[in-house]
Amino acid sequence: MVTATRITDTFNERNIRERLLITATVFAVLWGLADLFAFSPAAKRSADLTAELRATSDALAQLSAEKRSRSTEQSETSAALTKAARELEHLELALHSEKERVERRFSSFIAAKELPTLLETVIEETANLAVVSMSLLEPEQLKLGPAGVASESGERLANAPKQATQIYRHTVSLTVREGFFEILRYLEALSSLPWRFTWRSLTYEVDSYPFALATLEVQTLSRDRGPFGE
Numbered sequence: 001m002v003t004a005t006r007i008t009d010t011f012n013e014r015n016i017r018e019r020l021l022i023t024a025t026v027f028a029v030l031w032g033l034a035d036l037f038a039f040s041p042a043a044k045r046s047a048d049l050t051a052e053l054r055a056t057s058d059a060l061a062q063l064s065a066e067k068r069s070r071s072t073e074q075s076e077t078s079a080a081l082t083k084a085a086r087e088l089e090h091l092e093l094a095l096h097s098e099k100e101r102v103e104r105r106f107s108s109f110i111a112a113k114e115l116p117t118l119l120e121t122v123i124e125e126t127a128n129l130a131v132v133s134m135s136l137l138e139p140e141q142l143k144l145g146p147a148g149v150a151s152e153s154g155e156r157l158a159n160a161p162k163q164a165t166q167i168y169r170h171t172v173s174l175t176v177r178e179g180f181f182e183i184l185r186y187l188e189a190l191s192s193l194p195w196r197f198t199w200r201s202l203t204y205e206v207d208s209y210p211f212a213l214a215t216l217e218v219q220t221l222s223r224d225r226g227p228f229g230e
Contacts, residue, residue, distance in 0.1 A: 108196040109195075109196045109197060109220045109221045109222075110195040110196060110197050110220050111220070111222070112168075112170035112220055112222045112224075112226075115170065115172050115197060115218065115220050116134060116136070116172050118193070118195065119134070119172060119174050119190075119218070120134075122186065122189050122190055122193070123176070123186065125189075126185060126186055126189040127178065127182045127183075127185050127186040127189070128178065128182060129176040129177070129178045129182060129183065129186055130176060130177045130178060131174070131175075131176055132175040132176060132177050132213065133173075133174070133175045134172065134173070134174045134175075135172070135173050136170070136171070136172055136173075137170075137171040137172070137173060137217070139168045139169065139170050139222075139225060139226075140168065140169045140171075141166065141167070141168050141169075141225070142167045142168070142169055142221075166223060166225070167221055167222070167223060168221065168222050168223070168224065168225055169219050169220075169221055170219060170220055170221070170222055171200055171217050171218070171219040172217070172218055172219070173215065173216075173217050174215070174216055174217075174218070175213060175214070175215040176213075176214055177207060177211055177212070177213050177214075178211060178212070179210045179211060179212070180210070180212060183204070183212065183214045187202075187214075187216070190218070196220075197218050197219060197220045198218065198219050198220075199216065199217070199218055199219075200217035200218065200219050201215075201216070201217045202214065202215070202216045202217075203215045203216075
């Protein structure tokens with residue numbers, strides 16, 4: 001059996017060059033064994049950890065990108081909602097202002113029941129006209145809404161949707177007889193009144209010179225259906 005002493009003696013008997021070669025050979029063998037049994041598993045584990053770290057970093061970067069994208073979408077949605085709310089508020093203010101304007105104009109119209117009396121009073125105060133006839137026409141409902149059509153008959157008025165704003169047009173037809181200048185003076189007197197009403201039609205025809213017949217239709221608005229706006 002070769003002992004350690006024998007190996008040492010044999011090694012010492014070699015010259016320096018041989019001893020260096022033997023030492024280098026033994027070191028190379030030991031390094032190879034160390035790499036095989038120690039360094040290689042560690043290196044493999046290090047490579048695995050590096051790959052896992054890289055995959056984790058990639059996943060984290062993707063999650064961060066998704067978060068930024070969702071944050072951007074939420075910001076855009078919030079901005080859109082804010083804009084829509086402002087536009088709605090603006091429309092509500094405009095609608096309120098328009099309602100007030102319509103209400104002011106509507107309240108300036110003369111009451112329907114006072115219109116026939118007014119026409120007669122102006123005749124008595126401004127001109128010597130002969131009243132041939134005076135009549136009330138069937139009230140017409142002005143439907144303010146998607147339809148936007150005035151009802152022309154009592155049947156359509158009865159079937160009108162209740163949610164529509166109810167405004168009725170009341171018309172008085174008046175026929176007078178007198179000379180041209182007296183009729184003209186009467187029409188000017190009506191036009192200068194502070195009360196608000198509108199002209200619907202006016203016809204003029206010579207009866208027997210110098211007299212003529214003038215038929216005028218004047219109208220006012222009311223919220224009520226009755227013949228006198230009641």
